[in-house]
Amino acid sequence: MEWDWVRLRQDAEAEVAGAATRAELEEVRIRYLGRKGVVTRALAQLGRLPPEERPEFGRQANSLRQGLEEAVARRREEIEREEETRRLREEAVDVTLPGVPVRRGSLHPLYRVAEEVKRIFLGMGYRVAEGPEVEYDWYNFEALNIPRDHPSRDAQESLYITDDILLRTQTSPVQIRVMQAMAPRLPVKVIAPGKVYRRDTVDPTHSFMFHQVEGLLVDRGVTMADLKGTLEEFARQLYGPETRVRLRPSYFPFTEPSAELDATCPLCGGKGCSTCGSGWLEMAGCGMVHPRVLEVGGYDPEEVTGFAFGMGLDRLTMLKYRITDLRLLFQNDVRFLEQFI
């Protein structure tokens, strides 16, 4: 029997190319290369051919089989790629639909600021001290150079529990408690953030409960220049490296000399704006620890000096997040809180 190898190859390749699906391709493959396929059958005839025809026939048949196998494999790959492309096209989604929501928690803005303050001072070698909010009058006032009839008690109307026990009006009593616990070891180097209370009505800038952070360094040779430098470093880390600070004379019974520390306003960079007015913002009340306070704390003012400062955390928070009403900090409206993810 005479085989038209050229014709056969053309037909087979046309069928392979014409297969549109993997199933069709498989049909074609079986028709030619399957156990009963055209090519397989042709090869089976090989033994029956005269010996002189066998080599030529075998070469033709094997070449055809090899060529077809390759063609089928190529076509299969093509079909698979097409099918995947089609499937992916079908799976396309509207990418603008919202993602599955994660339940978002948040940290209170005031505590965020408190954490930032702590981080800065921890970096400068300070530890975080704590003291009771319900405090003895003695620690809150007397030990801080504010006897019963001292005029500066006027400015701090206190909430009393008994004659001798009150809600602390400032974080400064922690100074005394820390010194008494530490004496005579040096240095005393702490900050003390916490709640304080005064007999104030609640309005956009006042509250009977608010927050301060106290700072205290007692050591040999501590100076007012160190105080300024320390708070300058703090202000620069908090507000940015361009921040400048200045000390203005002030008065606190438990520090002397006393000062207000102003920092250039972070909102306008010190040019003056509606928040700061002059370009400067009061940041801390501060001063050199009064010798009598050192003595109460158990230190000899001839041997050591110290500085102390106090800052309003609520104010820092309001400034940082541009909050204009203090009451928002205590209302706990989740529409407010959840802005601080």
Place this chain on the structure above:
Amino acid sequence: MRVPMAWLREYVDIPWDAGELAERLTWAGLKVESVEEVGEELAGLVAARILEIRPHPRSPGLWLCRLEDGEAVRQVVTGAPGLAAGQVVAYARPGGVLPGGRRLGRERFGGELSEGMMLAATELVLGEEHREGEGVLVLPAEVTPGTDLVRYFPLRDTVLELELTVNYATHCQSILGVAREVASLTGGRVRLPAVFARDYQPGLPAGEDAHGEAARITSVRVEDGDLCPRYTALVLEDVRPAFSPVPVQFRLHAAGMRPLSAVVDVTNYVMLELGQPLHAFDLDRLEERRIVVRRAREGERLRTLDGRDRELDGEMLVIADAVRPVALAGVMGGEETEVTPATRRVLMEAAWFHPVSVRRTSRRLGLRTGAAARFEKGIDPAAVLAASRRACSLLEEMGVARLVSGSVDVRPSGYGARQASLRPARVGAVLGLDIPESEIAGALGRLGFGVDTTGGESWRVTVPTWRADVVGEIDLIEEVARLHGYQRIPSTLPTGSPATGYLTREQRLTARAREILAAAGLAEALTFSLIAPDAFDRLGLGGDDPRRRALTVRNPLSVEWSVLRTSLLPGLLACLAHNQAHRVPRAGLFEVSAVYLPGELPPRELPSERLYAAAAAYGPWRDPHWRGDSPEVDYFLLKGVVEYLLDALGVGPVEFTPSGEPFLHPGRQARITCGEHLLGVVGELHPRVARAYELQGRVAAWELDFSTVLALATEDRRYRPLPRYPAVTRDVAFMLADHIPAARAEEVIRRHGGALLESLRLFDVFRGEGILPGHRSLAYSLVYRSPDKTLTDREVDEVHAGVRRALEVELGATLR
């Protein structure tokens, strides 16, 4: 403290304008709060000559006046009596503006045109209706009509408003005090009124001086010298009722005080000027015309100048006459002895009262007066009598009284300049900058301190009597610092003993807990530590519930915030209610903060401030979403948060057992324990409590004693090797009576699963078809694994069969 610049300039030369002066004073520690122009609005106030005056043709009691005001001849209708042609009077032209902004125009009275207005001093100075008995202000006849009165008197000034700190209030509550500060900045000298300078007595011993006419007319006895170290009296005769000259009235007004009568005005004027409070008594209304300074007696009363009856107590110092109190020492005079138009003789009191005594009286009676504000900060004892003489001489100059000779001066204590020592080296050591010794001495000298530097390392410094605030070396260092300039202090960083900053374990874990709760989807809240007393009722706590033992603020501003919380939940629930009231669809809050647990009540010791953690939530756990809605907050959602928190803090094993909190749903609450430690509770809010807080829908909450949690927490984490052999999973489903908690079943499964049971997970709870009433079906997935070999089916089957059998035998479960 208000300081009119023109007044200040009488005392000291000022090379600066108001703005620069304010700046320099602020930097020296006298904070200038504002700079205000007084009298800026005034216009059209001039001198005018009366050309003619005749009765109003139709209105009896009114006159028609023709005036020449330098610009025009005008007609004014007036009711003022006693005017005559030829007089020069104060006049506001039509279009003129009075203090406070009132603009004058043209009007008709009884058909007659009236242009502008003739003015009494009160109208001119305050812009207010003239006082009783006060007529039109008549000027000296030589004043030219048209003269601008604002310049003539003057009636315009720049006023600095000082916000004085407590220490500077001792010596800066007067024009003189501020002038001294200005002089220390300029290096100039203070000009004192001649009388004051002559009678200023830098130091005097204790004793009594009574001489001259004054001593014959009156006497002073100080019974309580501890509260009154010095009391002086001068006597004025031939007193006649009068108003002060316009310049005096204007200065009082500019400084923030009201002009009254000449005698009272002068006492105020001198107090503002020199810082010495004075009081004028009507001498003839003092019983036996004498003064006794003593503590009030029980039951004594006094009607003070403000017309109020005051009950006095034995700690208050009073000025009495022979029989009764007539003034509160250093605070306010009494009505019965005040100076009136009928007064003919005045006893002028100038004294030095004890600061604390004045302060106590003033506070107890709620009477804050200029006198009290000065006495309670400490006045200059050397200026007492000199200031009194200055006042009397002013009254003589005004022609309203005559000072009799002599004085009474009783001094239970002496006074004089005090000494302090200063080591100049200490200045630099405290401030951190080098100031040459000459500059230190110079600064103190300019502030009026006497400096004796012969000691070398330690100087003797004489403190002027007006500086009651300066006691020790550190006060002197502060004086040097502020005069040298705080701006000149450099910035350095401390170079002392080494120190490391770190957080304690509790601080670290608390911060971690807050981050975990935020990560769990809750918003951190910050609530007030004070709650309302009815909070415990709202929670429905029993009468003997320990949480009712709470501290109460004695003097709260509002009862809403008067009790120190013993639980965080009332605060959080109120916040949830706030959110619901604002139609916030879902809220989940947490707080980690202190509660205040008292020991005995009333307390003698401080309460225990324990750190608690709490959470409360309502609404869908997530916002509604197109992929399906979220579960609503319930017991299990908040239990999951607690489990996450405790797990993350390494606290366990934790058990949840049914509990009986009155404020929680009786069937949906659990006590949280770890071993024998009670950690807290979790549950859904009792509907009754939800109603009490006006909360709608399911609310779930938990509260933990976080101090206990912290004690049990561990940061230890040990690596467990990853499994090397495959696991075999077997499910078991069974029907169990409702009264047997799932935790029992789990315990049975674990016990019988033994070492091969790696984990178990409840994946279905089912009631309904095929399940007996009072029962539910539980389905668990159990994972078996051995750490050292691949388990065969047979090995697993054997253990699993044991688990199934045990559920049947021990719990009466029906396997499904």
